[in-house]
Amino acid sequence: MNAPSRRKPGRLLAALVISAGLIGVACGSDDTGSKTTDATSPASETTGPGTEETTPVVETTAAPPTTAAGEVPVPGGKVVMAIEADTSSPWRPSEMVCAIACYQVIRNIYDSLAMPNGAGSWSPYLASAITPNDDFTVWSITARDGVTFHDGTPFDGAAIVENLARAKEGILTGNALRPVETIEVDAADPMTAVVTMNTSWAAFPFTLAGQAGMQASPTWLAASDTDDTLKSQPVGTGPFVYADYRPGEVFSMTKN
Structure with missing residues (x-):
């Protein structure tokens, strides 16, 4: 039968010393004096060769926007x-x-003919109205009254036709307008362009809200x-x- 083991006095003393040291460290952590070390490195001010670009x-x-209550903004x-x-x-x-x-x-x-709205749909923007027929194969786009391009050229149905015709021929924008068959000015209204599709296209106005719908001076x-x-x-x-x-x-x- 083995005799019960005894802890040596030296080991017990070492354990007490270590415990006391840990208590001292814990108490010292409450000190917020100058001994606290900031481990956050400051942002480097050195820039590499790539920053020369x-x-x-x-x-x-x-x-400028108003910066104080009651202050009136002025042009410039x-x-x-x-x-x-x-x-x-x-x-x-x-x-x-x-x-x-x-x-x-x-x-x-x-500006684009349409823009996305907060309801997850679209709204006319540079156009005053974008209206489909019953099966969404023909769309009428009416230019907003009183709008001119920066060079003085009027914005009308002919301008819409010119821009959409070019967009249809574009490498990138043309892909977005593949369902478009013909684009022409409404014979009864020079402010309106009529776009005829080769298939029903209910989402057409969303395309007009992007690059394909941007209007440049003819x-x-x-x-x-x-x-x-x-x-x-x-x-x-x-x-x-x-x-x-x-x-x-x-x-x-x-x-x-």
């Missing part, structure tokens, strides 16, 4: 905004390779057909007017 900048000139001011990439040149709606950065720029220049489009330099100087109906564009550097606009 110029970030494209969008510049707009507009009225400047907004400078960096974008992640320069994704489009030329800036013609049917030819743009439009990613997010492109939309951040060009939505200031061009006068500018015709001029830029024979002068490539004009393709990077977009003319629309939006809240800002093109001022300057240097690829990879800056796109400047002024208030419409």
Whole structure:
């Protein structure tokens, strides 16, 4: 029969010393004095070679917002905004390779015929009405009254026809308009374009809310057909007017 084991006094003493040390550390953790160490590393101020690349900048000139109660905003001011990439040149709606950065720029220049709304559907925007027939094979798009392009060209049914016809021929936008068969001005109303489909298409207005529905000046489009330099100087109906564009550097606009 084995005799019961005994703990040696040395081991017991060492355990007591360790326990006392742990208690001391626990008590010392409440001290918020100068002994506290901040483990958060400061942000590095060193930039690598990749930061030498110029970030494209969008510049707009507009009225500043109200900054204090009772203060009246006045025209003027400047907004400078960096974008992640320069994704489009030329800036013609049917030819743009439009990613997010492109939309951040060009939505200031061009308006679309329709826009998404808060109800998960669509609403007419540059158009005053977008109306289908009973089986959604024919759509009538009416231009909003009193709208002109930045160059003074009137926005009407002919402008809608010109833009949609070009969009249908575009490499990217044409794919979005495959069901479209014909586009023509309504013989009874010069402010209305009539679009005939080769199949029922109830979702057509959602396409008009994107790049395929953006409206550029027909006068500018015709001029830029024979002068490539004009393709990077977009003319629309939006809240800002093109001022300057240097690829990879800056796109400047002024208030419409």
